[in-house]
Amino acid sequence: MVNDNFNKDNGLNFGVNTDSFFGIGFGLLGDNNLDRLQTSFNDFFSLLNSYKIGNIEINTEIEQLNPGSLQKLIIPLISSFSSKSSIPLSVSVHLPYLQLNPASPLEEYRRISVDAVIRVINACRGLGVKKFVIHLTSEFEDSILFFPIEEKAKRTLIDIAVNQAKKSMSDILKETKLPPSVFALENLEVFPFDYLYPIVEEFGISVCFDMGHWGLNGFMPEKFLEKFNLNRIGEMHIQDMTEKRSDLRTTVRNEHRPLGTGILKPDEFFNSLVENRQFSGSLIIENRSKEDLISSLDYLKSGNFI
Numbered sequence: 001m002v003n004d005n006f007n008k009d010n011g012l013n014f015g016v017n018t019d020s021f022f023g024i025g026f027g028l029l030g031d032n033n034l035d036r037l038q039t040s041f042n043d044f045f046s047l048l049n050s051y052k053i054g055n056i057e058i059n060t061e062i063e064q065l066n067p068g069s070l071q072k073l074i075i076p077l078i079s080s081f082s083s084k085s086s087i088p089l090s091v092s093v094h095l096p097y098l099q100l101n102p103a104s105p106l107e108e109y110r111r112i113s114v115d116a117v118i119r120v121i122n123a124c125r126g127l128g129v130k131k132f133v134i135h136l137t138s139e140f141e142d143s144i145l146f147f148p149i150e151e152k153a154k155r156t157l158i159d160i161a162v163n164q165a166k167k168s169m170s171d172i173l174k175e176t177k178l179p180p181s182v183f184a185l186e187n188l189e190v191f192p193f194d195y196l197y198p199i200v201e202e203f204g205i206s207v208c209f210d211m212g213h214w215g216l217n218g219f220m221p222e223k224f225l226e227k228f229n230l231n232r233i234g235e236m237h238i239q240d241m242t243e244k245r246s247d248l249r250t251t252v253r254n255e256h257r258p259l260g261t262g263i264l265k266p267d268e269f270f271n272s273l274v275e276n277r278q279f280s281g282s283l284i285i286e287n288r289s290k291e292d293l294i295s296s297l298d299y300l301k302s303g304n305f306i
Contacts, residue, residue, distance in 0.1 A: 011274060011277065011280070012270060012273060012274060012279075012283060012305060013054075013055055013090070013280070013281070013282045013283065014053060014055065014238075014282070014283050014284075014285065014300060014305065014306050015053060015054070015055025015056055015057060015090070015092075015282045015283065015284045015285070016048065016053055016055070016056055016057070016284065016285050016293065016297075017056075017057040017059060017094065017237070017284050017285065017286045018044070018056065018057065018058050018059050019059050019286060019287070019288065020285050020286060020287040020288070020289075020290070020292065020293035020296075021040070021043075021044045021047070021290050021293055022037075022040060022044070022059075023288065023289070024059060024061060024098070024288075026059065026061075026062045026069075026074075034066070034069065034072075034073050037073065038073060038077065041074075041077050045081045045085075047290075047293075047294070047297075048087075049085065049086075049087070051297045051301065051306060052087055052306065053087070053297070053306065054085075054087040054088050054089055054090060055089075055090045055091075055092070055282045055284065056078070056089065056090075056091055056092075057091075057092040057093065057094055057133065057235075057282075057284045058074065058078070058091065058092075058093050058094065058124070059094045060093060060094060060095060060096050060120045060124070061096050061097075061098050062074070063096060063119070063120055063123070064096055064098065064099065064116070070120065070123045070124065071123050075123070075124065075126060075127060078091060078127060079126070079127070090130050090282065091127045091128065091129055091130060092129060092130050092131040092132070092133060092184075092235060092282060092284070093120070093121075093124050093127075093129050093131070093132050093133065094133045095117050095120055095121070095132055095133060095134045095135070096116055096117060096120055097135040097138070100112075100113035100116055100117070100135075100138065101113050101137070101138035101140060101141075102114055102117070102134075102135075102136050102137075102164070102165055102168035102169075103136055103137045103138065103140075103141055103161040103162070103164045103165040103168065104138075104140070104164060105157075105160050105161070105164060110164050110167070110168060111171075113168065114168050114171050114172060117134065117172060118172060118175055118176060121172075121176050121178070122176070129182065130182075130282070131182060131183070131184045131206070131208070131234050131235045131281070131282070132178075132182055132183050132184065133184045133186055133208045133235065134169075134172075134183055134184065134185055134186065135186055135188060136165035136168060136169060136185060136196060136199070137161060137165060137188060137191050137196070140161075141158075141161045141190075141191045142188070142189060142190035142191050144157045144158060144161070144191075145190055145191070158195060161191075161195075162195050162196065162198075162199075165196060165199060166199050166202070169183075169185075169199055169203055169205065170203070173203060180203050180204040180205045180206075181204065181205065181206050181234065182206075183205040183206065184205070184206045184207060184208035184234045184235045185199065185200055185205055185206070185207055185208065186207075186208040186209075186210055186213070186237070187207070187208075187209060187210055187213050187214060187224070188210075188213055189213045189216050189217075190216075190217075193228070197228060200232055201232075206232055206233065206234030206235070207228065207232045207233045207234060208233075208234065208235045208236070208237060209221075209224055209225075209228075209233050209235075209236045209237070210236075210237040210286070211224070211236065211237065211238055211239065211264060211266075211269070212237065212239040212240075212241055212255030212256055212264075212286065213237075213255065215241040215255060215263075215264050216241070216255055220264065220265070220269075221264060221266075221269045222269060222272060225272075230276070230278055230279060231278065233279065233281065234281045235281045235282050235283075235284060236279075236281065236282070236283045236284065237284050237286045238259065238266060238283045238284065238285055238286065238296075239255055239256045239257060239258075239259065239264075239285065239286045239287060239296075240257040240258060240259050240260060240261050240262030240263070240264050240266060241254060241255045241257055241262045241263060241264050242254045242257050242261065242262045242263070243262070243263050256286055256287055256288050256292075257287070257292070258287055258292045258293075258295035258296045258299065259285070259295070259296040259299040259300065260295075260296075260299040261295070266299075267303055267305075270283075270303075270305060285297070
């Protein structure tokens with residue numbers, strides 16, 4: 001894995017999503033005691049300092065369960081850490097997506113989803129956010145592809161979803177008045193990114209490439225760069241993926257695994273980015289536990305990536 005041509009000034013900017021330490025949305029389904037969360041955040045910042053990581057991505061689902069948490073606790077903590085850290089801090093925000101659907105055919109639900117996203121954007125304005133990562137579809141759109149209906153009817157549902165997603169992106173841009181490039185549309189697990197990429201081009205937003213989501217469909221990360229415009233990619237979510245055959249005809253793939261423990265060959269992918277010299281965004285680790293995060297950071301350190 002180690003490439004002697006790498007050094008710690010190789011131009012790749014690695015970071016960590018808070019999911020990697022706390023779980024989705026700071027433990028949305030678990031303990032949301034704000035005092036204990038503050039202690040955990042101190043541990044999180046200590047870990048970042050020890051690996052000299054200056055990029056973080058905040059998962060904002062906690063705002064759905066504890067409204068006001070971002071402004072009362074999370075943002076002050078991050079601002080305090082940034083002012084005391086010897087490493088310049090860069091912040092991106094993963095906008096809420098659980099129980100939301102900006103592509104819903106039900107207009108009232110679409111609008112509620114847009115409003116929830118905008119509230120989080122406004123709450124985070126003081127952080128100087130580098131990227132707002134956004135999902136424009138939900139599990140409903142994923143399920144469309146498996147509906148036992150005629151292809152013509154399926155295509156109609158897909159077109160409705162894309163048009164609603166487009167309307168939501170337009171609303172968010174108009175109402176926040178932020179530059180389009182600050183938004184990064186993420187490719188998801190099932191719904192083909194081909195359907196949504198025209199929204200990227202029309203509005204001039206950027207892309208968040210998730211190598212695990214892409215890998216679930218059987219593709220190596222380099223293929224995404226070949227298919228879509230690298231210059232449009234503003235951020236990447238990095239992870240590994242395991243693959244195991246459970247029976248004669250079934251293969252199970254699990255994403256969000258520690259770097260270097262699966263089949264996605266992240267070191268080769270990072271090599272190609274360095275050689276290409278066109279990507280200057282952040283590569284954000286997305287694991288699901290502190291232990292997995294440390295494993296990923298050790299992988300990057302052993303390869304002299306950080």
